[in-house]
Amino acid sequence: MTKYQRIVLASRPRGAVVPENFRLEEAEVPALAEGQLLVRNHYLSLDPYMRGRMSEAKSYAVPQPLDETMIGGTVGEVVESRHPGFAVGEFVAGMFGWAEMGVSGGAGLRKVDTGAIPASAHLGVVGMPGMTAWYGMHEILRPALGETVVVSAASGAVGSAVGQLAKLAGCRAVGIAGGRAKCDYVVQELGFDACVDYKAGNLKADLAAATPDGIDAIFENVGGEVFDTALGRTNAFARVALCGLLAGYTGAEIPIRNAKKLLLSRIMLRGFIVTEHMDMWPQGLSDMGRLVAAGKLKYRESISQGLASAPDALIGLLQGRNFGKQLVKLI
Amino acid sequence: MTKYQRIVLASRPRGAVVPENFRLEEAEVPALAEGQLLVRNHYLSLDPYMRGRMSEAKSYAVPQPLDETMIGGTVGEVVESRHPGFAVGEFVAGMFGWAEMGVSGGAGLRKVDTGAIPASAHLGVVGMPGMTAWYGMHEILRPALGETVVVSAASGAVGSAVGQLAKLAGCRAVGIAGGRAKCDYVVQELGFDACVDYKAGNLKADLAAATPDGIDAIFENVGGEVFDTALGRTNAFARVALCGLLAGYTGAEIPIRNAKKLLLSRIMLRGFIVTEHMDMWPQGLSDMGRLVAAGKLKYRESISQGLASAPDALIGLLQGRNFGKQLVKLI
Structure with a gap:
C-alpha cells in the first residue's frame, strides 16, 4: 500500500x-x-x-x-x-x-x-465514551445505594454505560431514549429499571411514573426539554453531570426553563470534558475493562x-x- | 407590658x-x-x-x-x-x-x-446574610488569588459582604447593582474594583469592560438576564454559587438562555441554602465577627x-x- x-x-x-x-x-x-x-x-x-x-x-x-x-x-x-x-x-x-x-x-x-x-x-465502553460515563458517575454524581439516576440518550455509548454503572452501584437506573426499540433494549438487555421514550409525547407523565421517588442524579447528554423535565423531578441535593447538549448542536437555543429548580433542589451541576482529566483514565479504563471482561457491562x-x-x-x-x-x- | x-x-x-x-x-x-x-x-x-x-x-x-x-x-x-x-x-x-x-x-x-x-x-454581616456570603465564598466559589469574582445585588446585605471577602482574598471584585448611587457606594465605600449598573441599559458591554480577563466565579442573587450575561463571560472551570433568584420571585419564568455556556466553560454550579449548613456557622460567624470588629468589613x-x-x-x-x-x- x-x-x-x-x-x-x-x-x-x-x-x-x-x-x-x-x-x-x-x-x-x-x-x-x-x-x-x-x-x-x-x-x-x-x-x-x-x-x-x-x-x-x-x-x-x-x-x-x-x-x-x-x-x-x-x-x-x-x-x-x-x-x-x-x-x-x-x-x-x-x-x-x-x-x-x-x-x-x-x-x-x-x-x-x-x-x-x-x-x-x-x-x-473501554474508551472515551466509557471513561465519560465512569468520570461522571465517580467524580460528579457519586450516587448512593438506592438513589435514582436518570440518563438521557440512554441507549448511546455513554448512556448505556452510565445506567449499567448505576445498577452496579445499587441505584435505580432510568433511561430516556427516542423510540420503543431503544427503550426496550435499555431495559431488557442492559437491565435498566425503566426507560422513557421521549418521542411518545408524554415525557413529563412518563418520567414521573418511572421515578416515583424523584431523581437524585442526572447524567445529561441532550439538554432542552428532556433536561428541563428531569430537573423538575429532582430531589434535594441532586447532582447533575452535564456531559453534552445534543439538542443544541444544530445551533438552536436550548434554555434551561426550570432554572428555579437549580436553587429549590440545591443542585450541584458540573459541566465536564473527559479528555481534560487524563490523570483519571488509567483507573477508569482499568475498572471498565475488568467489568467488560467479566461480562458485567454490555x-x-x-x-x-x-x-x-x-x-x-x-x-x-x-x-x-x-x-x-x-x-x-x-x- | x-x-x-x-x-x-x-x-x-x-x-x-x-x-x-x-x-x-x-x-x-x-x-x-x-x-x-x-x-x-x-x-x-x-x-x-x-x-x-x-x-x-x-x-x-x-x-x-x-x-x-x-x-x-x-x-x-x-x-x-x-x-x-x-x-x-x-x-x-x-x-x-x-x-x-x-x-x-x-x-x-x-x-x-x-x-x-x-x-x-x-x-x-455577622448573621444569616454574612454567613451566606461566607459559605458561598468558602465552600463553593473558593476563588484563587487574582481571579475575577462577580456578584449581583452587590449593594445588598449578602452581595456587599461577598465583594469585600473577594477583595480580602486577593481577587478582582465586580458588582452588579441597580442605579448609579448603589454602584458608587459599592466601589467607593466597599472597595470593589468595579460595579455595573444594570439599569443603565448596556449590561453586556459594561460587564465586558468591567471583566477584561473574564469571570472565574459568580455569586448569583438575581437570575434572569443578569445571570445570563455573567455566564457569557465565564472562563473555563468557573464556579457559580446560586444563592437567590430575585428576578423570579414574582413568579416570572427566568430561563437560563445561555445553557450551552455551562458545558463550554465546564462550570460547577451549586444552589445552596445557608440554614442547611448550621455546622459551618460557628466558624463563619467567628470569621465575619473578627473582620467587622477589626474594621475590615463594612x-x-x-x-x-x-x-x-x-x-x-x-x-x-x-x-x-x-x-x-x-x-x-x-x-
Missing part, C-alpha cells in the same frame, strides 16, 4: 450537517522517520462532539480546520515501526481521524489489549462499513439513528 | 406583594413556663427569602401559614427568664418573626455579643421604624429600593 484514503472537512455546516461538508481524498503513505510508527486503522469512532468541532463558533476546543483530516478516535494495528516502544502487530488507540492510516511519534497513543476485550470496545455497536460511509454515519448519529456506539469499520 | 404587636400573613400575593397581604394584630404576652424565656425584639430582619415563603408553591421550605406571625430573624434582649441558660439582659438572635416579643424554650437561639459588634449587625443598613412599617419595607426590598441590609427597628 502506497496510498490511503482520508476524509477532510470541505465546508462548515449551516445548521444540520450534510454529506457535502466532507470530501474523500487519496493521500500518499509517508516514509517513516526514526522514532515514528505507521498504524493501519481498523475502526474509526464517531462521536457527538465532532459536530461542535465542525463549527467555527468559540468552543472549549479549536475548530476542525478546513481541508484537513477530520478529527476522530481510532483503533488499529502497528504495521511498520521505527519506534522502540511499539512493535509491528501491536494494537493502539489514538486520534488518527477519518483516515485508513496514520503516522505518529507515539505521543498520545494507548496500547490496547485485544485478547479479553475486542478492538472496537477500546473506542467505546454494549452495542452500530458499525458502518468503509471510510466513505463515515459522513452518513455521523449524520445518522446526530439524528439519533444509531443504536449503541457508532463505529466505522475500515478493514 | 401585657400586650404586644405582631404581623400575620393575611393572604398570599398574586404576583407582587401588596400591603393587604399583611395584618397587624395585638397579642397577649404569655406567662412563662419553667424552661422558657421572654425576649423583647430590638430588630427584625427583612430578607428576600420571605417572598418565597409567602407563596403556597412547593419550595425547599414549608410555606408561611396564613394568620400566623410572619417568619423572620430577630435580635433582642431577654426580659424575663425561667431558663437556666439565659439571664435577663442578655442579647439573643432568633427567629421570633414579625413581632415585638417572643417566647422560647431556648432551642435555636444564639447569644450575641453586643460589645464589639452592634446588635443589628448580628442580623446582617456594611450599610436601611432601617425602617416600628413594626407597622415592615410590610412596606419588605415590598421595597423586593423592588430593590433598600440600600444595604433591610431592618425594622422595634424599640
Whole structure:
C-alpha cells in the first residue's frame, strides 16, 4: 500500500450537517522517520462532539480546520515501526481521524489489549465514551445505594454505560431514549429499571411514573426539554453531570426553563470534558475493562462499513439513528 | 407590658406583594413556663427569602401559614427568664418573626455579643446574610488569588459582604447593582474594583469592560438576564454559587438562555441554602465577627421604624429600593 484514503472537512455546516461538508481524498503513505510508527486503522469512532468541532463558533476546543483530516478516535494495528516502544502487530488507540492510516511519534497513543476485550470496545465502553460515563458517575454524581439516576440518550455509548454503572452501584437506573426499540433494549438487555421514550409525547407523565421517588442524579447528554423535565423531578441535593447538549448542536437555543429548580433542589451541576482529566483514565479504563471482561457491562455497536460511509454515519448519529456506539469499520 | 404587636400573613400575593397581604394584630404576652424565656425584639430582619415563603408553591421550605406571625430573624434582649441558660439582659438572635416579643424554650437561639459588634449587625454581616456570603465564598466559589469574582445585588446585605471577602482574598471584585448611587457606594465605600449598573441599559458591554480577563466565579442573587450575561463571560472551570433568584420571585419564568455556556466553560454550579449548613456557622460567624470588629468589613443598613412599617419595607426590598441590609427597628 502506497496510498490511503482520508476524509477532510470541505465546508462548515449551516445548521444540520450534510454529506457535502466532507470530501474523500487519496493521500500518499509517508516514509517513516526514526522514532515514528505507521498504524493501519481498523475502526474509526464517531462521536457527538465532532459536530461542535465542525463549527467555527468559540468552543472549549479549536475548530476542525478546513481541508484537513477530520478529527476522530481510532483503533488499529502497528504495521511498520521505527519506534522502540511499539512493535509491528501491536494494537493502539489514538486520534488518527477519518483516515485508513496514520503516522505518529507515539505521543498520545494507548496500547490496547485485544485478547479479553475486542478492538472496537477500546473506542467505546473501554474508551472515551466509557471513561465519560465512569468520570461522571465517580467524580460528579457519586450516587448512593438506592438513589435514582436518570440518563438521557440512554441507549448511546455513554448512556448505556452510565445506567449499567448505576445498577452496579445499587441505584435505580432510568433511561430516556427516542423510540420503543431503544427503550426496550435499555431495559431488557442492559437491565435498566425503566426507560422513557421521549418521542411518545408524554415525557413529563412518563418520567414521573418511572421515578416515583424523584431523581437524585442526572447524567445529561441532550439538554432542552428532556433536561428541563428531569430537573423538575429532582430531589434535594441532586447532582447533575452535564456531559453534552445534543439538542443544541444544530445551533438552536436550548434554555434551561426550570432554572428555579437549580436553587429549590440545591443542585450541584458540573459541566465536564473527559479528555481534560487524563490523570483519571488509567483507573477508569482499568475498572471498565475488568467489568467488560467479566461480562458485567454490555454494549452495542452500530458499525458502518468503509471510510466513505463515515459522513452518513455521523449524520445518522446526530439524528439519533444509531443504536449503541457508532463505529466505522475500515478493514 | 401585657400586650404586644405582631404581623400575620393575611393572604398570599398574586404576583407582587401588596400591603393587604399583611395584618397587624395585638397579642397577649404569655406567662412563662419553667424552661422558657421572654425576649423583647430590638430588630427584625427583612430578607428576600420571605417572598418565597409567602407563596403556597412547593419550595425547599414549608410555606408561611396564613394568620400566623410572619417568619423572620430577630435580635433582642431577654426580659424575663425561667431558663437556666439565659439571664435577663442578655442579647439573643432568633427567629421570633414579625413581632415585638417572643417566647422560647431556648432551642435555636444564639447569644450575641453586643460589645464589639452592634446588635443589628448580628442580623446582617455577622448573621444569616454574612454567613451566606461566607459559605458561598468558602465552600463553593473558593476563588484563587487574582481571579475575577462577580456578584449581583452587590449593594445588598449578602452581595456587599461577598465583594469585600473577594477583595480580602486577593481577587478582582465586580458588582452588579441597580442605579448609579448603589454602584458608587459599592466601589467607593466597599472597595470593589468595579460595579455595573444594570439599569443603565448596556449590561453586556459594561460587564465586558468591567471583566477584561473574564469571570472565574459568580455569586448569583438575581437570575434572569443578569445571570445570563455573567455566564457569557465565564472562563473555563468557573464556579457559580446560586444563592437567590430575585428576578423570579414574582413568579416570572427566568430561563437560563445561555445553557450551552455551562458545558463550554465546564462550570460547577451549586444552589445552596445557608440554614442547611448550621455546622459551618460557628466558624463563619467567628470569621465575619473578627473582620467587622477589626474594621475590615463594612456594611450599610436601611432601617425602617416600628413594626407597622415592615410590610412596606419588605415590598421595597423586593423592588430593590433598600440600600444595604433591610431592618425594622422595634424599640
